[in-house]
């Protein structure tokens with residue numbers, strides 16, 4: 001699984017004390033003129049001009065801003081090699097898979113669903129199984145919720161789905177069906193690269209000094225990888241748009257965001273890889289009522305294009321989004337049942 005898909009392992013934080021002030025007030029920022037905040041939309045603007053700027057143009061624009069922080073930002077963003085115009089980019093073709101016409105095609109050609117088949121899990125070196133013959137199925141672009149008592153095994157199941165541990169027995173796969181509900185072809189094992197996971201309290205894993213560094217963490221830095229970085233920047237722009245963060249200043253400290261916006265940022269980092277399955281562990285935990293409502297609305301939007309499986313105790317708030325739900329009983333036994341709200 002790539003570093004962008006999972007939140008760890010991460011490099012040690014370079015921050016030394018608390019949250020730095022905004023760049024404009026920072027002693028490291030050049031006094032005159034103050035650096036212009038770079039909104040998230042700037043990521044893509046590097047690629048969207050009719051004739052893409054040459055690297056030296058970008059570098060000279062950076063130096064005119066006279067901010068070494070911004071130069072660092074540009075070092076993180078693609079600088080030397082540019083994909084073709086957006087309309088013909090292979091990345092753009094990939095991202096267009098969610099357009100209306102494509103979706104209509106997929107519906108008429110059947111559907112696919114995540115299937116967890118009789119999965120059991122016993123951690124290596126232990127005697128007790130944490131999951132026992134767990135099964136569930138979740139059709140694409142639907143929202144599933146697992147609830148149950150603390151310690152019953154919910155997070156353990158998410159970790160298996162994300163490929164962070166291997167089932168002791170059973171399988172986790174994607175099965176395609178035709179319009180009549182008959183399986184078409186063999187099931188495919190779920191590849192961990194196709195899964196995004198946002199752990200509980202994801203903001204605790206933010207280690208960078210700027211939002212840009214946080215969202216581009218783990219990107220290749222070699223010159224030879226510039227094309228890949230360009231593709232990642234396009235995907236990141238889409239991800240930031242889809243979580244409503246396209247206008248946030250990228251040079252702010254990630255911890256300066258509100259609670260709800262931090263969760264949005266964690267989701268955007270996962271969405272860069274356009275995962276088939278998005279796993280969220282307690283997405284509302286620790287947020288105030290306003291941020292909770294904000295995240296619920298965001299999940300409602302994301303549900304239109306993504307398959308989402310959530311572990312949560314916040315049943316009442318998530319109820320309107322839920323298509324399928326399961327109770328995890330102590331001992332790792334999963335039973336499909338309606339939410340008790």
Ligand SMILES: Nc1ncnc2c1ncn2[C@@H]1O[C@H](COP(=O)(O)OP(=O)(O)OP(=O)(O)O)[C@@H](O)[C@H]1O
Pocket residue numbers: 123126130148149150151152153154155156157328
């Ligand atoms: N690697 C491990 N080795 C042994 N026991 C483990 C391991 N990982 C988790 N457990 C135990 O497995 C049980 C299930 O843990 P898990 O975190 O999956 O529960 P949960 O339902 O997500 O709980 P919560 O709602 O509190 O997050 C717990 O008793 C936990 O201590």
